[in-house]
Amino acid sequence: YSLETNLRRALAEQEFRVYYQPKLCLNHSSIVGAEALLRWQMPGLGLISPAEFIPIAEEIGLILPLGRWVLEQACQQTQRWREQHHADLVISVNISPKQFQDTGLCKFIQRTLQQTGLPAHALQLEITEGLLMTDLDTLLPMFESLRQLGVSISLDDFGTGFSSLSYLQRFPIDNLKIDRSFIHDIPHNPDSVALARAIIAMGQALQMSVTAEGVENREQVQFLAESGCQELQGYYFSPPVPASEFETLFQRNW
Numbered sequence: 001y002s003l004e005t006n007l008r009r010a011l012a013e014q015e016f017r018v019y020y021q022p023k024l025c026l027n028h029s030s031i032v033g034a035e036a037l038l039r040w041q042m043p044g045l046g047l048i049s050p051a052e053f054i055p056i057a058e059e060i061g062l063i064l065p066l067g068r069w070v071l072e073q074a075c076q077q078t079q080r081w082r083e084q085h086h087a088d089l090v091i092s093v094n095i096s097p098k099q100f101q102d103t104g105l106c107k108f109i110q111r112t113l114q115q116t117g118l119p120a121h122a123l124q125l126e127i128t129e130g131l132l133m134t135d136l137d138t139l140l141p142m143f144e145s146l147r148q149l150g151v152s153i154s155l156d157d158f159g160t161g162f163s164s165l166s167y168l169q170r171f172p173i174d175n176l177k178i179d180r181s182f183i184h185d186i187p188h189n190p191d192s193v194a195l196a197r198a199i200i201a202m203g204q205a206l207q208m209s210v211t212a213e214g215v216e217n218r219e220q221v222q223f224l225a226e227s228g229c230q231e232l233q234g235y236y237f238s239p240p241v242p243a244s245e246f247e248t249l250f251q252r253n254w
């Protein structure tokens with residue numbers, strides 16, 4: 001079978017899983033959110049990374065049903081956690097450009113929020129810079145509808161794309177997520193340190209919250225704390241884990 005045939009079958013046969021990675025708030029030393037990350041559990045082959053199959057899912061048009069499935073799962077799970085463990089938990093879901101350009105996205109999200117009971121402010125969509133360089137005429141109405149709905153928007157992998165900084169003004173973006181390539185060499189590489197500081201300062205100046213991803217050690221945590229970055233995510237705290245394992249993290253002393 002081709003990967004394409006396999007992908008279509010996988011959705012029908014429920015071989016996809018949603019993993020969750022915690023986001024920590026330094027101020028409160030506690031979990032404030034989670035990022036939903038898709039995994040493919042192919043029988044006999046173990047877990048396959050989305051880096052391998054998302055591009056193909058986009059190519060064959062499967063990203064729309066697959067992306068909607070992730071949104072439904074993540075909203076349902078998060079509302080359950082909000083009721084049982086953590087009333088303020090926020091869920092972040094990655095949205096590919098093809099999904100964002102789907103005119104039905106906003107209605108689908110609205111319906112999913114209604115059905116799961118998750119409040120709109122507890123849902124954050126992670127988009128990438130590349131999206132912002134596509135057609136303004138379709139992008140702006142989409143941003144406007146999402147803003148009216150009350151969901152927030154995070155700019156993922158920030159600093160790696162080629163979008164001009166004027167886009168930060170043009171679009172209602174709530175959060176900047178510093179790409180992990182900038183975090184990786186902190187605190188030893190002076191360029192990474194300077195760039196991370198600059199991104200944090202820019203976020204603050206534009207009234208956006210700033211999240212650091214790819215945080216892997218204590219030195220990075222200390223640097224980010226000193227630099228005023230409040231929200232952290234990375235292997236230092238936890239890798240992405242299945243929902244059942246994520247629940248054990250609520251009890252942990254961070």
Ligand code: G
Pocket residue numbers: 036037038039049050051054067070094095096240
């Ligand atoms: O979790 P991991 O590092 O393997 O993810 C690899 C890439 O796949 C990342 O860029 C991540 O943003 C992307 N990704 C993970 N889950 C989803 C998803 O549900 N939808 C989309 N569009 N991308 C995802």
Ligand code: G
Pocket residue numbers: 021037094156157180213214215216233234235236239240
């Ligand atoms: O593109 P995006 O930022 O959505 O990618 C998220 C991916 O990053 C997840 O698939 C996850 O597996 C990976 N990731 C999460 N934390 C870390 C980390 O601390 N270091 C590295 N190298 N990757 C991470």
Ligand code: NA
Pocket residue numbers: 035094126156
């Ligand atoms: Na992401």
Ligand code: MN
Pocket residue numbers: 156157177179180213
């Ligand atoms: Mn990212």
